[in-house]
Amino acid sequence: MLALFLALSGCSKKSEGNSSSQSASSSSGEYTANVSKVTSVQKGEGAKVADFSWTDETGKKISFAEFSKDNVVLINFWATWCGPCKRELPDLVSLRDEYKDKSIKILGISLDQDGDVVNVVHTFAVQENLAYPIVIDNGDLEKAFGGIRGIPTSFFVNKKGEIVKKMIGMQTKETFRAELLAASQ
Numbered sequence: 001m002l003a004l005f006l007a008l009s010g011c012s013k014k015s016e017g018n019s020s021s022q023s024a025s026s027s028s029g030e031y032t033a034n035v036s037k038v039t040s041v042q043k044g045e046g047a048k049v050a051d052f053s054w055t056d057e058t059g060k061k062i063s064f065a066e067f068s069k070d071n072v073v074l075i076n077f078w079a080t081w082c083g084p085c086k087r088e089l090p091d092l093v094s095l096r097d098e099y100k101d102k103s104i105k106i107l108g109i110s111l112d113q114d115g116d117v118v119n120v121v122h123t124f125a126v127q128e129n130l131a132y133p134i135v136i137d138n139g140d141l142e143k144a145f146g147g148i149r150g151i152p153t154s155f156f157v158n159k160k161g162e163i164v165k166k167m168i169g170m171q172t173k174e175t176f177r178a179e180l181l182a183a184s185q
Contacts, residue, residue: 011082011151031055034133035122041140047162050144054135071103072183075155077148079111080124084170085152091173096132104180108134156183
């Protein structure tokens with residue numbers, strides 16, 4: 001019964017090297033378009049979310065504190081090889097489009113680990129039309145969020161920078177919307 005539940009709701013974490021083998025071109029190897037490796041991580045205190053940084057699509061270093069200022073953020077840990085993750089991505093894209101002008105943001109955290117991970121994730125993001133920022137974890141983000149046991153795992157962060165909800169396993173668009181609106185209160 002537990003195996004059926006896990007199969008339907010999420011993926012267990014895979015070990016290094018278990019991900020897609022797609023490729024695309026990248027100029028730096030650290031970032032391309034909306035996909036970037038994490039560049040630094042500072043664990044949050046109490047309910048505060050970790051502050052971490054990455055390179056945005058313009059090549060500028062940006063921190064989560066800057067990205068999330070005056071916004072509610074849904075942080076979604078996922079991977080290109082995770083079936084339930086892939087099934088919920090269209091809902092995240094739809095919500096990003098629906099709320100892009102309403103102080104609500106979506107941020108993807110990829111747990112992929114291929115040697116050419118930026119290109120693998122970028123190619124996947126282009127194919128799936130993931131138009132929101134995607135940060136590739138090096139293991140430090142996962143630790144800063146208390147460890148990720150299964151994916152997808154989503155965190156809802158309010159405008160004060162506090163994690164107000166954590167959800168493990170695949171969710172519906174309606175569930176995401178309800179949690180985003182609750183975090184906006």
